Amino acid sequence: MRVLLIHPWIADVAAFNFWVRPLGLYALAEWLWARGAEPALVDCLSPAAAPAKFPRVPVAQPPPLASFSRRFARYGVSPEELRRRVESAAPFEAALVTSAMGHWYPGVQWAVAALRDVAPSVPVFLGGVYPSLWPEHARAHSGADRILPGPLERNSCELASLLGLPSEPVRPPKRWHELGLHDGADYAAVRTARGCPFRCSYCASGLLSSGFEPREPQDVVSELTALASLGVRDVAFYDDALLVGFESRLLPALRSVEELRLPLRFNTPNGIHPRLVTAEVARWLARARFATVRLSLETAAPDRQHLTGDKVSNDDLARAVERLRAAGFPAEALGVYLLLGLPGQPLEEVRSGVELVRSLGVRPHLAEFCPIPGTAEWARLVAAGTIPADLDPLLANNSVFYWLFSGYEESALRELSRRARRRIGGASFLESSDPPTRP
Secondary structure, three states: OEEEEEEOOEEEOOOEEOOOOOHHHHHHHHHHHHOOOEEEEEEOOOOOOOOEEOOEEEOOOOHHHOOOOOOOEEEOOOHHHHHHHHHHHOOOOEEEEOOOOHHHHHHHHHHHHHHHHHOOOOOEEEOOHHHHHOHHHHHHHOOOOEEOOOOHHHHHHHHHHHHOOOOOOOOOOOOHHHHOOOOOOOEEEEOOEEOOOOOOOOOOHHHHOOOOEEOOHHHHHHHHHHHHHOOOOEEEEOOOOOOOOOOOOHHHHHHHHHHHOOOOEEEEEEEEOHHHOOHHHHHHHHHOOEEEEEEEEEOOOHHHHHHHOOOOOHHHHHHHHHHHHHOOOOHHHEEEEEEEOOOOOOHHHHHHHHHHHHHOOOEEEEEEOOOOOOOHHHHHHHHOOOOOOOOOHHHHOHHHHHHHHOOOOHHHHHHHHHHHHOOOOOOOOOHHHOOOOOO
């Protein structure tokens, strides 16, 4: 049985390639192979340089954003290129589409429509973040024949039944890169664990995974070794909690990478926990050639730090920056995420965070808050009457939500953004290529 996997376009007002890779589809391909099927992958976001802006084509403004000033666009390959790739993959007996963000759902709609045009009789199933967090909207608007909310392990039996495959593996496993799915890019994304042991009030990690599930370090090293042999040079860790259990998880992997002399650089676009950056951790990150290190502070207000999860303090951040600089990291390699637009968050709180980070000699990165169904912050917004429970996912877009719902004065917001981007001392912050948000 041949099954087509689709990584759809991004549909947004802005999009930046933080080494984006379809990790969920890679896992799904391995699952299909083990059950006797042949997976084929079509990635609408490849090829694309990273870190860099995705190719962008303006499209008609969707009705929910009719009054929004920023122009809506499609990011990725052309529709003609998608059609060519789908036709090249034919014949296939089913199509599985993933989704990374609920507010990117027009990209899912476009991909499903393109599949219908080329192979109208082939069933289309939708998984990923969008149907997991917005199931009713996905059922009504995605165009897929069936949605599969939640992680793969929860849907394994149902998906096997839908595809007519055995529920258990029938042949030895192969990793996704052994299935010929790497597209030749010189970058990749890797996770050393699924899920997160923390439960922050604004985060959906706990809703999208079955718990915190670390991989064996040697399994991670085997993947990194294979990727290096395929020409990969930059690797982004897409973990939610990369430094948790450092000595038993990441450290053994970094030691093996050093022993094998793998020609890799590492990046942390998801942000790491400052409290877990010990002097040893900092030395190993420098030794292992981490090129981009982002720290997650989110807010400098102690009361909101406690309210949102109590995983970090301002002192934790100051110690982490000091240890990373002592380990040899230049200022331009470091950055700190600050959330903008949390429910009830005054702009002065964000400004205080910017000044705190700048006082440490590193760059603040403003990450716009977006409300996620099922989280504590979503419940607060609905209870306060700020948003309806059936909010269109397009309005939960992080590039849209804070403009429409935060109440910030536009001129003050723009000045704060300029302040966050301004150079500190001799550090060169490349403003022209900086993304407006994190992934």
